[in-house]
Structures are given as structure tokens and as C-alpha cells.
Amino acid sequence: MNARSVWNSPFAWLVRRELWEHRLIVGGPGVLFGVIVLSAIIGLLNGHPISMSGDVSGLDLGPIEAPARKLQILMIAIICLVGALFLMLASGVQIFYAADTLHAERSQRTILFWKSLPVSDLSTVLAKVVVAALVIPLVALAAGLATTLVLSLLFTVEAYSLSNLLAAVWSPAVWWHATVALLYLTLTATVWFLPMTTWFLLVSAWLPLARGRLGRSPMLVAVVVPALVVVFEAVAFHSFTAGAYLTKRFGFAQYLSTAFADARVTFNSAGDIDGRTIGSIASDVMSPLTFLGSPSTIIGVLVSALFIAGAVYSRRRSEDRA
Amino acid sequence: MTTNVIEARGLSKRYGQTVALDGVSFHAxxxxxxxxxxxxxxxxxxxxNAILGLIPAEGELTVMGLDPYRERGRLMExxxxxxxxxxxxxxxxxxxxxxxxxxxxxxxxxxxxxxxxxxxxxxxxxxxxxxxxxxxxxxxxxxxxxxxxxxxxxxxxxxxxxxxxxxxxxxxxxxxxxxxxxxxxxxxxxxxxxxxxxxxxxxxxxGKVVLDLAMDAVADRFAQLVVGPEHVEAARRLKPLSERNSLGRTVFMFEGADPKALAALGDVRQPSLADLFVAKMTTRAV
Incomplete structure (x- = not known):
């Protein structure tokens, strides 16, 4: 199958349909992009330059004469931070989308139109999983990179004479490694938090319609159910195993320690990193093998598969629950 | 030989205590x-919903030669x-x-x-x-x-x-x-x-089929008779499906009655589907 036929496959059109319906997926990051760029331009016009000096992630840049490599690392950090900001927005969009999509098509009865077409419940649900888990964060990531790119252009206009700095800002290696790092972050976070995304999809598909306020809010139910489990355990057994497990598994710390090795970037007295390329630093930080081999990752993927199967089953029986 | 597009035999569906379809048979x-x-x-x-494969049902059902629930993707094509x-x-x-x-x-x-x-x-x-x-x-x-x-x-x-x-x-x-x-x-x-x-x-x-008929056959099988008060009793003896009053006259619905016998009593008309529907439903409700 070539790229063109993939692009025009029924599955690709299922994904497109989601983007038509849920305009927040593109609109959310688009608005954030607009706000940041607009505020930077207005700031620039008001005489507040975009600053590249300062303290970012413990890297004290100091004066602009700082060594080239240090500047490059700082630039990578900036690209990644802006990207991470957009990914945080994406995680909110993800949850809203996943909780809503399979519930809304039932409450609005549009499911009967979709089901009049030769598209299986499995394809439909998988398209929604792909949108929730991949498309939403990747769109946000693209918007994040575009934001840094535009900010860099503005900075270039402002600081055209500072060749040392601009060399770092426009270093292809910097952009390449920052993009790879962000992609790695996006993909690993997608896999790590997949049980959460698919849980919201499952509740969205399963929740019976019109049972009071809870019946109208899959989001609320998806949060309340695990909370009730924790409360039940606390009251009945005076223990906090489920709660402790959930907060640990879905807290950010365990994800970071699984997906990223604890490799600190240390500078020598000259403010440089001896004999190391940016690429080698980046590959030291990412730990894909540890991540993929982690029991937490594997169990998470298996649980997600169960949740997806449950969502497919629920959608299949949507008309059979009268 | 033409094969039927829809063939249902003994189609049943229950929701808890409610019987939605009770051994229905028909074809198209x-x-x-x-x-x-x-x-x-x-x-x-x-x-x-059963024909469209949206719900599973008991009994035999083929649509376009397919099992609607199991072969839903192909059916929808x-x-x-x-x-x-x-x-x-x-x-x-x-x-x-x-x-x-x-x-x-x-x-x-x-x-x-x-x-x-x-x-x-x-x-x-x-x-x-x-x-x-x-x-x-x-x-x-x-x-x-x-x-x-x-x-x-x-x-x-x-x-x-x-x-x-x-x-x-x-x-x-x-x-x-x-x-x-x-x-x-x-x-x-x-x-x-x-x-x-x-x-x-x-x-x-x-949940049951009470009538399954080609429209051509409606006129052969059903007749509506409008009579004045003097013929009401005579008409009732012919065992109508239903009767109702309309503007001082009585309207009877007959199934399989002799047209000549009816014509002797009053005006015989071909019933509309709505009349037939009401007659059939009220008959069963009694």
C-alpha cells in the first residue's frame, strides 16, 4: 500500500471525520499558538525583547559569549519546554475527547447514521483510539514546534547582530535533536498513559444514556468509579493499595523515571561538555529499551487492549440495551 | 426462482420481561x-434493528443471504x-x-x-x-x-x-x-x-404479525360496508371484524365475506390501509 492509498483508506477518513467533529483538536493548540505568538509580537513592539538569557532547567546561560554547545543545549531545552506546554494542553484535550466521543454519538443518535455504513465497530473505535492517543498529541506537538519556530524568527529579527546566539538558534542539529526528544516524549507518554485514555473511551462507550446527571457525564463517571474503589478499600480494609497504585502508576514521576534515564548534563569548568555531541547526550537521556521492557508499560498496554475490546463490545450492542 | 431479500422465521426478541418480538415470520x-x-x-x-444487524435476535433471519448480526459489515455494503x-x-x-x-x-x-x-x-x-x-x-x-x-x-x-x-x-x-x-x-x-x-x-x-398481505389482495379479502340503522343487525350476523359509527350510519369491516351478501345491505367500499389498520387493531384489543 503506497502513501496515497493509506491517505485515502477508509481508516484515514474515519480519523479525518473525528477532526471535523472535534475542532478542539486543532483549534486548542491553534489558539495557544496564536496567543503566544501574538503576545511575543506585541511585547516586541512595546520594547520588551524576547530573552534567551536566564535560568532554564538549571542551565545558567550567563552572558551571550557562553560556549556554543551550552547555547545549543539551552535552545533544545527551550524547544522542549514549549513543546511540553503544548503536550500538557493535549492531555486535557485527550481526556475531553475520549470521554465524549462514544457517548455523544449515542446521545445525539448519530450512531445510527455511522452504523448505516459498512464500517465495523472495531475500525470506528480504533480510529478514535488513534485520534485520542496519537493524533491529538502530535497535532499539539506540531503547534508547539511551530510556536518555537516563529519565536525564533522574531528573535532573529530582534537580535540579528548576535551571531553566536543565532548560530545556536538555527542549528539544524538543535532542531533535529529537540524534535526527536519531543517525539520520544510524546510516544512514550502516549503508551504510558494509554490505560487512562482507553478507560475514558470505555466509559464513554458503555455508560447508559439518560440515567440522571451521571448518565450524561462519562467524564464524571470515569473519575468517580476509581475514586469509589479507593474509598471502598479504605473503609472496608483500612488500606490504600489501589489508591497508592493508581497515583504512582499515573503520576508523572514513575513515567519519567521509566522513559528517561537519570543522565545529568554536567559542564566542565570551561562551560563546555568534554568531547560529547548533542546527539550522544540526547541518546543518554532517552531509555526506550527500559521503557518498553518495563512491566508497568506491558501491563498498561494489555489493560488498554481490554478496555478497547470493552468499548468495541459496548458500541456493538448500543441498540440492544433498550 | 427468486430468493427473498429478507426471510424471517420465528424471530423473537426479549428485553428482560418485555417481549418485543414473539416468533415473527415474514419475508420480502x-x-x-x-x-x-x-x-x-x-x-x-x-x-x-434485527434485520439491520444492530441487535441479535432468536430465530432464523437472513437478509440478502447473510446473517445480519454476524455479517453486519458485508450486509451494510x-x-x-x-x-x-x-x-x-x-x-x-x-x-x-x-x-x-x-x-x-x-x-x-x-x-x-x-x-x-x-x-x-x-x-x-x-x-x-x-x-x-x-x-x-x-x-x-x-x-x-x-x-x-x-x-x-x-x-x-x-x-x-x-x-x-x-x-x-x-x-x-x-x-x-x-x-x-x-x-x-x-x-x-x-x-x-x-x-x-x-x-x-x-x-x-x-410483537406478533397480525396481517401479512400483498396490497393487490387487500381488495379481494377485505371490504368495508356502510349501512343505515335498519341493516345493522343483518350486517352483524355476517361477523364483521369491526364496527364503528359515522354520521348516523354504521361502518363495518369484513374479512373474506361474500361481496354479494354485503352489497345487498349497503354501500361496499374498498377499505383504506388506515381503516384496515384501525379495524385490525381494535379487533384484537377487544
Whole structure:
């Protein structure tokens, strides 16, 4: 199958349909992009330059004469931070989308139109999983990179004479490694938090319609159910195993320690990193093998598969629950 | 030999204690327009849902030679359905609807759909939300009529439409869609409206088939007799299905009665489907 036929496959059109319906997926990051760029331009016009000096992630840049490599690392950090900001927005969009999509098509009865077409419940649900888990964060990531790119252009206009700095800002290696790092972050976070995304999809598909306020809010139910489990355990057994497990598994710390090795970037007295390329630093930080081999990752993927199967089953029986 | 498009034998469906379909048998042959008629809760939608593979049901059911529930994907390639016009997503643009169906339905002809959209004068950039109900129906019809399907299932397709749109809906179906190989199965409350286009009629009540007849046979089998007060008793002795008073005269419905015997008592008319429906339903309710 070539790229063109993939692009025009029924599955690709299922994904497109989601983007038509849920305009927040593109609109959310688009608005954030607009706000940041607009505020930077207005700031620039008001005489507040975009600053590249300062303290970012413990890297004290100091004066602009700082060594080239240090500047490059700082630039990578900036690209990644802006990207991470957009990914945080994406995680909110993800949850809203996943909780809503399979519930809304039932409450609005549009499911009967979709089901009049030769598209299986499995394809439909998988398209929604792909949108929730991949498309939403990747769109946000693209918007994040575009934001840094535009900010860099503005900075270039402002600081055209500072060749040392601009060399770092426009270093292809910097952009390449920052993009790879962000992609790695996006993909690993997608896999790590997949049980959460698919849980919201499952509740969205399963929740019976019109049972009071809870019946109208899959989001609320998806949060309340695990909370009730924790409360039940606390009251009945005076223990906090489920709660402790959930907060640990879905807290950010365990994800970071699984997906990223604890490799600190240390500078020598000259403010440089001896004999190391940016690429080698980046590959030291990412730990894909540890991540993929982690029991937490594997169990998470298996649980997600169960949740997806449950969502497919629920959608299949949507008309059979009268 | 023609094989039936729909073949149901002993079709049953329960929801908890409620029996929605109680051993129903019927069929639909190619080239026929079959009306499935019954009061609310008679099991019409349940029957349609089973035919469309939306729900599993007990008994034997084949649609286009397929098991609807198990082979739903294949069934939907050769079957179209309009559940209700309100099911088109409000955010969908006319052009998006065409593009989407064109890419997920192997038997959809976009050029045919475009031709219909132009004929109906639908704005391609408009969202469903901004169209009138009549226009939404036309859009749905254009999508369905461009699909080369052999079976079209319509569940209350004209609900909530004004009379002009309703008439247009059925006119388009008859003139631009129906042919000898296609079959339409339709449910509606508005019996009068589809009376002239049906070839067969099935009455459902409380999950059972109470009448299954070709429209040609209605006149042979049923007769309506209007008599003055002096002949009421004589008419009752002929065992009518039902009787009701109308403007000082009494209207009887007969099934399988001798036309000559009836003519001797008063005016004999061919009953409308609505009359027949009311007669059948009130008979059973007694």
C-alpha cells in the first residue's frame, strides 16, 4: 500500500471525520499558538525583547559569549519546554475527547447514521483510539514546534547582530535533536498513559444514556468509579493499595523515571561538555529499551487492549440495551 | 426462482420481561415495497434493528443471504438505511458527507450523489445544523440513493417533516430509486401517505404479525360496508371484524365475506390501509 492509498483508506477518513467533529483538536493548540505568538509580537513592539538569557532547567546561560554547545543545549531545552506546554494542553484535550466521543454519538443518535455504513465497530473505535492517543498529541506537538519556530524568527529579527546566539538558534542539529526528544516524549507518554485514555473511551462507550446527571457525564463517571474503589478499600480494609497504585502508576514521576534515564548534563569548568555531541547526550537521556521492557508499560498496554475490546463490545450492542 | 431479500422465521426478541418480538415470520421479495405497520411498541423498530444487524435476535433471519448480526459489515455494503432524518450529525458539511461516504462505502457513486445534490439545490459548504429539516432529508436521500444497494430500510423516514417534503421524499424514492431488483422496507405511522406506493403490508402488534398481505389482495379479502340503522343487525350476523359509527350510519369491516351478501345491505367500499389498520387493531384489543 503506497502513501496515497493509506491517505485515502477508509481508516484515514474515519480519523479525518473525528477532526471535523472535534475542532478542539486543532483549534486548542491553534489558539495557544496564536496567543503566544501574538503576545511575543506585541511585547516586541512595546520594547520588551524576547530573552534567551536566564535560568532554564538549571542551565545558567550567563552572558551571550557562553560556549556554543551550552547555547545549543539551552535552545533544545527551550524547544522542549514549549513543546511540553503544548503536550500538557493535549492531555486535557485527550481526556475531553475520549470521554465524549462514544457517548455523544449515542446521545445525539448519530450512531445510527455511522452504523448505516459498512464500517465495523472495531475500525470506528480504533480510529478514535488513534485520534485520542496519537493524533491529538502530535497535532499539539506540531503547534508547539511551530510556536518555537516563529519565536525564533522574531528573535532573529530582534537580535540579528548576535551571531553566536543565532548560530545556536538555527542549528539544524538543535532542531533535529529537540524534535526527536519531543517525539520520544510524546510516544512514550502516549503508551504510558494509554490505560487512562482507553478507560475514558470505555466509559464513554458503555455508560447508559439518560440515567440522571451521571448518565450524561462519562467524564464524571470515569473519575468517580476509581475514586469509589479507593474509598471502598479504605473503609472496608483500612488500606490504600489501589489508591497508592493508581497515583504512582499515573503520576508523572514513575513515567519519567521509566522513559528517561537519570543522565545529568554536567559542564566542565570551561562551560563546555568534554568531547560529547548533542546527539550522544540526547541518546543518554532517552531509555526506550527500559521503557518498553518495563512491566508497568506491558501491563498498561494489555489493560488498554481490554478496555478497547470493552468499548468495541459496548458500541456493538448500543441498540440492544433498550 | 427468486430468493427473498429478507426471510424471517420465528424471530423473537426479549428485553428482560418485555417481549418485543414473539416468533415473527415474514419475508420480502425483490422489487417489492413492504410496509411494516403497527402502533408504538408493536416491535417495528426491534424487527428493523434485527434485520439491520444492530441487535441479535432468536430465530432464523437472513437478509440478502447473510446473517445480519454476524455479517453486519458485508450486509451494510448491500443494504442502506435511514433510521430517522435526525441522525445526520449537525456538524457535518454537505461536501464532507459526500467525501466521507465516498471513501468508506465501496458501492457509493459520488457523481450520482453530486447530481442529486445539485438537483435538490443543497449548498455544499453548509453544515447540517444550518439546513432545514426538509433539506437534511434530501441530503440523506441523496447519499442513500447514490449507494448501489439492493435493500433500503426506512424507519419513520419522514417524521417531523412538512407535507411537501414528505411527498417529495416518496416521489424521489419511486421515480429515481426503485426498480425491479430493489426492495424497500418501510415503517411509518403515517399509513395514508405510503398506502399508494406499497406492494405489501405487514401489520405488527405486540410483537406478533397480525396481517401479512400483498396490497393487490387487500381488495379481494377485505371490504368495508356502510349501512343505515335498519341493516345493522343483518350486517352483524355476517361477523364483521369491526364496527364503528359515522354520521348516523354504521361502518363495518369484513374479512373474506361474500361481496354479494354485503352489497345487498349497503354501500361496499374498498377499505383504506388506515381503516384496515384501525379495524385490525381494535379487533384484537377487544
Amino acid at each position: 421479495a425483490p422489487g417489492r415495497i413492504v410496509g411494516l405497520i403497527g402502533p408504538n411498541g408493536a416491535g417495528k423498530t426491534t424487527a428493523l 448491500v443494504t442502506s438505511f435511514i433510521a430517522d432524518v435526525a441522525v445526520l450529525p449537525r456538524w457535518l458539511k454537505v461536501q464532507q458527507a459526500i467525501d466521507f461516504v465516498a471513501h468508506v462505502h465501496p458501492r457509493f457513486r459520488p457523481e450520482r450523489c453530486a447530481e442529486l445534490i445539485n438537483r435538490f439545490g443543497l449548498p455544499r459548504k453548509a453544515r447540517v445544523a444550518s439546513l432545514s429539516k426538509g433539506m437534511v432529508t434530501q441530503l440523506h436521500l441523496a447519499l442513500v440513493m447514490a449507494i448501489d444497494a439492493k435493500l433500503l430500510v426506512l424507519d419513520e423516514p419522514t417524521l417531523g417533516l412538512d407535507i411537501v417534503s414528505r411527498k417529495q421524499f416518496y416521489d424521489h424514492l419511486l421515480n429515481d430509486y426503485m426498480d425491479d431488483e430493489r426492495t424497500i422496507l418501510v415503517t411509518t405511522h403515517q399509513v395514508e401517505e405510503i398506502e399508494n406506493i406499497l406492494t405489501d403490508v405487514i401489520f405488527l402488534e405486540r
